Amino acid sequence: MIEVDGAHHYGTKSPTSADGHTTYTASPKLYSEMVAEDRRLRLAGYEIYCFGGWELTRPDSPQLISNFFTELLTRHKKPTP
Template identity: 50%
Template sequence: MLFSDRKRVVIEVDGKHHYSVGTTASPRLYSEMAAEDRRLKLAGYHVFRFGGYELSQPGAASMLAGFFDEIYSRMS
């Protein structure tokens, strides 16, 4: 997302394939994800991550609406 005053936002939705191989957690995949977060932040992006599980829970739509309201008010 790009805001008028050049603030840049990245929204990530992570499923288990972002941090595991099959059903086993992968320190390598997690480290790659963390390194990419750092790279984006150093490039001037605000990075926000959501877990896929989080978005499948009751109330997720309301939580997302609140998040987008808040991000818009802070970045605009």
């Protein structure tokens, strides 16, 4: 399983600022729910690979993703593209 985590996974939405920006406040409850689900899936036999949303907006994100999948395929002995 591959998951992309955004602030909504671990924080509660704060009121939108006057300039239109939305922020989140870290929530231990939401974080606990997220990691409990992660544990449940792992115990069910799934491999979990999480990406933070910020990682996928960086200029080097295509290379980051390519490197990840190359390593993942190598780990499972699958031919790379």
